[in-house]
Amino acid sequence: MIPLFPLNTVLFPHGPLPLRIFETRYVDMVRYCMREQSPFGVVLIRAGSEVGSAAVGETSVVGTTARILDFNGLPDGLLGITCQGERKFSVTKHWQQEDGLHCAEVLFAEPEEAVDVPFEYEHLSELLRKVLPELGELYAHVPKYFSNASWVGCRLAEILPIALSEKQLCLELDDPIARLARLSPLIRKAED
Secondary structure: OEEEEEEOOOOOOOOOEEEEEEOOOHHHHHHHHHHHHOOOEEEEEOOOOOOOEEEEEEOEEEEEEEEHHHHEEOOOOOOOEEEEEEEEEEEEEEEEEOOEEEEEEEEEEOOOOEEOOHHHHHHHHHHHHHHHHHHHHHOOOOOHHHHEHHHHHHHHHHHOOOOHHHHHHHOOOOOOHHHHHHHHHHHHHOOO
């Protein structure tokens, strides 16, 4: 069982996730994860909203676990946490506790095979080399693997201004080369 944090974002393995926590159920979840040194799951909200008692109507079945790396109190009184994506999973059973926290039983996906970026997609690696430093602190501490097709595809899907449904589809793909093939035409359109 893992606690779930339904969000209007798609988290990829090894990707950064800064969050501002204010709802009691999620403050409690952060406390639990810190105490147990365990991750929580991030799933995309397909219908509903992130906050309030009526939050979250429907979520994606595929998500990614997030490990809390750091936390701090913010000037506005909220809790700030810095997380990193770890493992992709599929929800097999989902429920909501009395306190409103979502929980799930999950099946973890096998880590994607480390495959070199093929020649025809090397321009995607080069684009990331240029863009990531411009994103500042968010990617400053993310290990860089510009020759790894899975890593490149996930980072591109994170940062590209594409629909959340498209990001989710990229997460659900198990083939890193297929992910690059899906993203490559989007880059070419942006460059033209």
